[in-house]
Every structure is written in C-alpha cells, then in structure tokens.
Amino acid sequence: MSKKFKIAVFEGDGIGPEIMAPTIRILNHLASKANEYQLDFKSTPAGAAHYLKTGEALPKKSLDIARSSDAILLSAMGLPDVRYSDGTEMSPQIDLRKELVLFAGVRPVRISAKEYSPLKIPKDREVDFVLIRESTEGLFFSQGNGEVMQDEARETLRITRDISEKLFRFAFNLAKDRKKLGRGSGEVVCVDKANMFRAFAFFRGIFEQEAEKYPDIKASSAYADVMALWMVQKPWEFDVLVTENMFGDILSELGAGLMGGLGIAPSADIGLDHAVFQPCHGTAPDIAGKNLANPFAMILSAAMMLEWLGIKHENKFMSLDAIKLREAVEKVLQDKNNVTRDLGGAASTSKAANAVLKQL
Ligand code: ATP
Numbered sequence: 001m002s003k004k005f006k007i008a009v010f011e012g013d014g015i016g017p018e019i020m021a022p023t024i025r026i027l028n029h030l031a032s033k034a035n036e037y038q039l040d041f042k043s044t045p046a047g048a049a050h051y052l053k054t055g056e057a058l059p060k061k062s063l064d065i066a067r068s069s070d071a072i073l074l075s076a077m078g079l080p081d082v083r084y085s086d087g088t089e090m091s092p093q094i095d096l097r098k099e100l101v102l103f104a105g106v107r108p109v110r111i112s113a114k115e116y117s118p119l120k121i122p123k124d125r126e127v128d129f130v131l132i133r134e135s136t137e138g139l140f141f142s143q144g145n146g147e148v149m150q151d152e153a154r155e156t157l158r159i160t161r162d163i164s165e166k167l168f169r170f171a172f173n174l175a176k177d178r179k180k181l182g183r184g185s186g187e188v189v190c191v192d193k194a195n196m197f198r199a200f201a202f203f204r205g206i207f208e209q210e211a212e213k214y215p216d217i218k219a220s221s222a223y224a225d226v227m228a229l230w231m232v233q234k235p236w237e238f239d240v241l242v243t244e245n246m247f248g249d250i251l252s253e254l255g256a257g258l259m260g261g262l263g264i265a266p267s268a269d270i271g272l273d274h275a276v277f278q279p280c281h282g283t284a285p286d287i288a289g290k291n292l293a294n295p296f297a298m299i300l301s302a303a304m305m306l307e308w309l310g311i312k313h314e315n316k317f318m319s320l321d322a323i324k325l326r327e328a329v330e331k332v333l334q335d336k337n338n339v340t341r342d343l344g345g346a347a348s349t350s351k352a353a354n355a356v357l358k359q360l
Pocket residue numbers: 015077078262263280281282283284285286287292293294295297340342
C-alpha cells in the first residue's frame with residue numbers, strides 16, 4: 001500500500017480559493033498517476049473572512065489540524081479592511097509560522113522564462129538562487145506588541161542563538177544539497193547590517209561559527225542594502241542567501257519582481273517538524289473572484305511541498321513529481337496564450353491551470 005499523507009489546506013481569503021482548487025486537482029492527478037503515494041486533503045478554516053464570522057482568525061482546531069498534518073498548503077490570508085481593533089491587519093500565516101516554529105522561509109528566485117524578467121540576463125547566465133528569510137523573530141518578533149506612546153513608537157528586533165543556529169544549518173545543508181544536484185556553486189551569503197547594529201553583529205558571529213562546520217561550502221557576508229543592488233546587477237552570482245525576517249520580507253519581494261512578478265513566486269516556511277507551502281503573494285483583493293489570478297505561484301509552491309515530502313519520507317516518486325510539476329509550469333510559461341494578465345497574457349486562472357494539467 002502506498003503511504004497516505006495528510007495535507008492541511010488553508011484556502012484563505014481573496015484569490016486564495018480560486019488558486020487552491022486547481023492546485024489540488026493537479027496534485028490529485030499526479031498522485032493518482034504515480035500510484036505510489038496518496039494525498040488526503042483536509043480543508044482548514046482560517047483567515048479574515050473566518051474572523052468576521054467567528055471572531056477568530058486562526059482557530060485552535062485549525063492549528064491542531066495543521067500540527068497533525070504531514071504538510072500544510074496555504075494560499076493567502078487577510079483582507080485590507082478586516083483589521084484588529086488596534087488597526088493592524090490580521091496575518092494568521094505569520095501566527096502559524098510562530099506557532100509551528102517555521103524558522104526558514106524559503107524563497108527560490110529562479111528565472112526560467114527570461115522574457116518575464118525586467119532584467120537583461122545574458123544568454124550564458126542562469127539565475128537560480130534561494131533566499132532564506134528567518135520567519136519567526138527578527139523585527140517581526142514584536143509584531144502586534146509594539147509600544148506606541150504619545151510622541152514616540154518602538155518595535156523590538158529579536159535575534160536568538162537557538163533559531164539563528166537552526167537557520168544557518170538549514171542554509172548550509174540546502175547549499176550542500178543544491179551543489180550535489182549541480183544547481184549551485186555551494187556558497188551561502190549572510191545578509192545583515194552588522195556594521196550598524198549589534199544584534200546583526202551577533203547574527204553574523206553565529207553564522208561564522210556555523211560556517212566552520214561546513215568546510216565544503218563557501219561562506220561570506222553582505223550588507224542588506226548592497227544585496228538589494230547586487231540582486232538587480234548580478235543575480236546569477238548567488239546560490240543561497242540567508243537573512244533576518246524583515247530584510248527577507250523586502251528582498252523576497254524584490255526576488256519575485258526579478259522573476260516577473262508575484263504570480264510566479266513560490267515559497268515555503270520550514271521548521272524541524274512542519275512546513276507550510278504558499279505563494280509569496282497576498283490575497284490580491286483587487287482581482288478576487290474574477291478568474292484573473294495567476295495560479296502558478298501556488299502550483300509551484302505545491303511542487304516545493306512534493307519535493308520536501310519526497311526528501312523527508314524518502315519517496316522518490318514524490319521527488320520526481322515535484323520536478324515534473326515545476327517543469328510543466330516552466331513549459332506552460334513559454335506560451336503567452338496560457339499566461340494570465342499579470343504576465344501580459346489574457347488567460348483566465350482556469351485556463352492557465354488547465355494548461356499545466358494538459359502539460360503533465
Ligand atoms: P500581503 O500584504 O498580504 O502580502 P500585498 O498587499 O503585498 O499582500 P498582494 O495581495 O500580494 O498584495 O497583491 C499585490 C498586487 O499584485 C495586487 O495588484 C494584486 O492584484 C497582484 N497580485 C498578487 N497576486 C497575484 C496573482 N496570483 N495573480 C495576479 N496578480 C496578483
């Protein structure tokens with residue numbers, strides 16, 4: 001009997017349900033074709049619409065389902081007009097990262113179809129690097145608890161040795177795996193602001209200590225502002241970048257822009273025991289319910305889920321399906337008739353997703 005994997009599904013708000021439905025269809029298709037693993041999807045309520053109905057953005061029951069699942073698929077949650085009483089937008093996906101200690105935010109920046117990138121990429125250059133954003137602390141540590149006084153406001157940045165060590169180990173191991181697959185030069189760059197802040201000097205110190213344990217991987221450091229420049233000027237030079245939460249938040253959006261937009265930028269938030277796979281984009285309320293959303297970032301995130309499950313459970317069929325799925329999207333991207341408006345096409349969400357199914 002093939003192993004059954006329980007997948008918690010957060011359909012979320014805005015365009016969330018529209019991009020999740022075809023993604024599940026595609027995953028079911030792959031699983032039934034391979035017949036070597038099964039996926040048992042469990043719909044899990046949370047988000048802004050759920051908050052309006054129940055007063056809870058991330059109910060305990062949903063968190064329990066997520067905790068007991070093999071992996072979590074999430075589209076996007078939150079809506080600009082649905083806010084907590086202090087004016088902040090709810091972000092159950094960030095609560096989930098903290099609750100499940102998903103410290104490694106994995107944001108691949110892979111430019112397979114150069115025509116969608118705003119960069120002029122030389123023919124002989126390949127852009128294929130991974131940005132790892134710490135996702136549980138940093139400047140997001142005080143989220144929702146910042147101090148606001150009469151004429152002053154403060155937020156606290158937190159960097160811990162424990163999480164930083166785990167984060168850097170994750171980055172070095174990823175660089176090792178990529179090197180084995182011939183996809184990277186075997187180099188990790190720590191992105192920080194160690195010249196200005198003691199907390200980042202501490203962060204860099206831990207990076208350098210961890211680097212000594214990986215003699216086969218090159219380690220270097222760069223300042224976050226300079227990295228923003230280099231990501232535009234010479235993105236083909238990077239393999240694995242690792243950084244604090246807020247810098248990662250900003251740089252991953254830049255990475256998505258380099259690829260051609262949020263519609264094709266996948267991501268994963270990974271811890272020691274759990275992982276959430278979700279597109280980099282938000283709920284895009286401006287196009288929700290119109291069958292206009294690009295489903296590729298969600299589908300590529302599902303491919304990352306198969307890859308992660310395949311490695312974790314030593315299931316080579318899942319690993320193969322992960323590659324198949326990523327390559328199917330990359331192939332579909334080559335035909336403008338199959339891409340959505342954000343990429344200059346005219347295809348609907350359903351048409352774009354069906355093209356991936358057909359390609360598979
Ligand atoms: P969040 O704060 O939740 O990350 P955001 O405010 O940054 O969200 P998004 O919801 O990601 O914003 O949307 C930013 C812009 O990108 C919007 O104009 C939206 O329509 C567009 N966009 C986002 N995702 C997609 C998608 N999958 N397909 C097409 N357009 C998208």
